Amino acid sequence: MKSLSIIDSLRPFSVGFDNMFKHFEDLHSNDLDAFETNRVNYNITKVGKQDYNIEVALPGVDQKDVNVSVEDNVLKIKSFSKNKVEKDDREYLYKGVEKENVCASFIIGKDIKVEEAVMEKGLLSIKLKEENPLPKNVKEIPISKRQ
Known part of the structure; x- marks a missing residue:
């Protein structure tokens, strides 16, 4: 080990x-x-005191080909592109947008909940919220004297 x-x-x-x-x-x-993350472009932003957003760029990927899940405090994002060769009559001078399988993992805290995931124009936006953060309590323990 x-x-x-x-x-x-x-x-x-x-x-x-x-x-x-x-x-x-x-x-x-x-x-x-668990973190089989491949090269993926993303942003993580904090909105207010308890809200977060993760934005993942998925150019050319359809919403139905994206899976978002939370497993043991790991937020996993996967996209599955179809391996079909599409008939395309265009002649590419440069082809920089590929439909690739994407896998990204993010560790989230136990008190972070995924509120929603929205796909719009090739950008997956996941809204996270911190629920009931535990207050920091200081408790003094009295010391007694044994007799």
């Missing part, structure tokens, strides 16, 4: 984070297969 020196060095200073450490170990041992 591969070792993660950073994760292993944090273990003595944490209690109850075994699931988080296992998640990072799984990512490392699977060589980041």
